[in-house]
Amino acid sequence: SLGAMNMRRILIFVIGIPVLYVSLMFGASEFGGEVATLLRPEQDGGVKNVRVWIVDAGDDSLVEHGDSSSxxxxxLNSQPEISLIRDGEETKYFAEPDANAHDLYHRLRREKYGIADRIVEIGSFGSQAVDTCIYAPVRLRKE
Incomplete structure (x- = not known):
């Protein structure tokens, strides 16, 4: 019947749009360029593996995951050593928050990740854009 057909179209739309959105965001973030794994210390003493985009700024690298209250x-002020897996190799870094590198991080991220960066920016409704992003860049120096 016509009513059942319309209901099916609505259902496909209601399910399809979120699936498409999640797929697009995941695809852009995971397949849009290099993704490193941050071995992020947790409050309970554990470590959580977090996938992050990483950019190089001279001899240093920059990541952005979380705000200054994370x-x-x-x-990092008391324990600046952090590990990151990049190209399959775990490396220890001296890490420090670097609020002054915010614009630099976003510029380098746009250069490196291109359209994937733009997709994530649009898909996050602008929260990842340089002017509205509240996340804190962290500068990494190899030990």
């Missing part, structure tokens, strides 16, 4: 960023 546990792992706050604890």
């Amino acid at each position: 546990f792992w960023i706050k604890q």
Whole structure:
């Protein structure tokens, strides 16, 4: 019947749009360029593997995951050593929050990740854009 057909179309739309959105965001973030794994310290003493985009700024690298009140960023003041898996190799870094690198991080991220960066920016409704992003860049130096 016509009513059942319309209901099926509505259902496909209601389910399809979120699935498409999640697929697009996941695809852009995971397949849009290099993705490193941050071994992020947790409050309970554990470590959580977090996939992050990473950019290089001279001899240093920059990542952005969390704001300045995030546990792992706050604890860098007393425990600045952090590990990151990049190209399959785990490396220890001296890490420090670097609010002054915010614009630099976003510029380098746009250069490196291109259209994937733009998709994530649009898909996050602008929360990842340089002017509205509240996340804190962290500068990484190899030990």
